[in-house]
Amino acid sequence: MMSSSQAAPRRHTRQREAIVRVIQASRGPLAVNDILERAQREHDGLGIATVYRTLKLLLEDGTVRQVILPSGETRYEMSGLGHHHHFQCRRCGEVVDLDVCPVAVLTGTTLAGGYTVEGHELTLYGVCPSCQE
Incomplete structure (x- = not known):
């Protein structure tokens, strides 16, 4: 049994893996709608809510980071790019x-x-x- 301080390991779903692949393959940071459109090529039924949930998880575990452009628009790219x-x-x-x-x-x-x-x-x-x- 897990203690309350231990979080259950996150499952690596096909949708999450597709979203990570889209961000990794990009030449620059992507807007949520760009991530959705590109990931839907691999998973037709993928929805915007899944993209937002997945980005939240990927931000929490440090896989991706937010890029806030001077216009105020938020985009996402892989962490660790230097x-x-x-x-x-x-x-x-x-x-x-x-x-x-x-x-x-x-x-x-x-x-x-x-x-x-x-x-x-x-x-x-x-x-x-x-x-x-």
Whole structure:
């Protein structure tokens, strides 16, 4: 018998695995509707409530993390990707991960006025190659 302080292990359902695969395969953080649409290709009956429940569990166990864009929109990506930033296309809305950090401010740097930098997040905006065509 489990003590009240021990949680039952979570089952790895096919739907949860499909959602994780969708997020892992993405080139950038995804909105809930994008996750739903892509995961439904594998599981036709998958619903939005299941996606939200699964994201809550994946956030709790540290598998995924939230990315809150400057617009306030919440997207999801895998945890453990390391320091990176994002680019968002102003036309189609796609958000992709950037491999470079264009900010040369290191953690621990003290800015004018005595502000100490603990980290930074950056989203660049523009037009993606597909929308430029």
